[in-house]
Amino acid sequence: MSEGFSASFSREEMEAIRKSLRDEARxxxxxxxxxxxVAKRIPFTEDLLAAWFCxxxxxxxxxxxxxxxxxxxxxxxxxxxxPDFMPLIGFTDDAAVIAAAIAAVAGSIKPEHRERAKTAMADL
Structure with a gap:
């Protein structure tokens, strides 16, 4: 795990993340x-699910x-x-953020998280 990981989120984005995360169920x-x-349109769905299960x-x-x-x-x-609605490039920023986060904590995403992600893919 890279302890030096830091994301470049704007003040507004950070506040929105904090607000969203306050209600974990929501x-x-x-x-x-x-x-x-969007699962069928993005190639990193399984990574998102593995991160979620982690x-x-x-x-x-x-x-x-x-x-x-x-x-x-x-x-x-x-x-x-x-914007995600833009064809072909709409999810590139999302993919980059997810990839950076996963790379920073890759050792913590266990095989069982990835297995649960594969299983959950069938339900999407």
Whole structure:
């Protein structure tokens, strides 16, 4: 895990992430609803799910959870560097944020998180 990871979120984005994460159940519902709407159009759906399952694991360190939740929050929130409705490039910023977060905490995403993600893919 890279302890030096820091994301460049604007003040507004950080406040929106904090607000969204305050209600964990609502955040989870928002995340899954958004993922179901776009799952077929994005190639990193399985990574999103693995990150989500990692955040739900009580053994995952708090710093890892916060890093992943910030990235997942960026995916869920309507604030985007590149609007998601743009064909072909709409999810590139989301993919970059998720990839950076996963790279920063890769050792904490366990094989069982990835297995749960594969299983959950069938339900999307």
């Amino acid at each position: 955040f989870g519902a928002d995340f899954m609803a958004r993922l179901k709407r 955040t739900r694991d009580p053994q995952t360190p708090r710093r890892v959870k916060l890093t992943l939740l910030a990235a997942l929050g960026y995916f869920v929130l309507p604030l985007d560097a590149i």
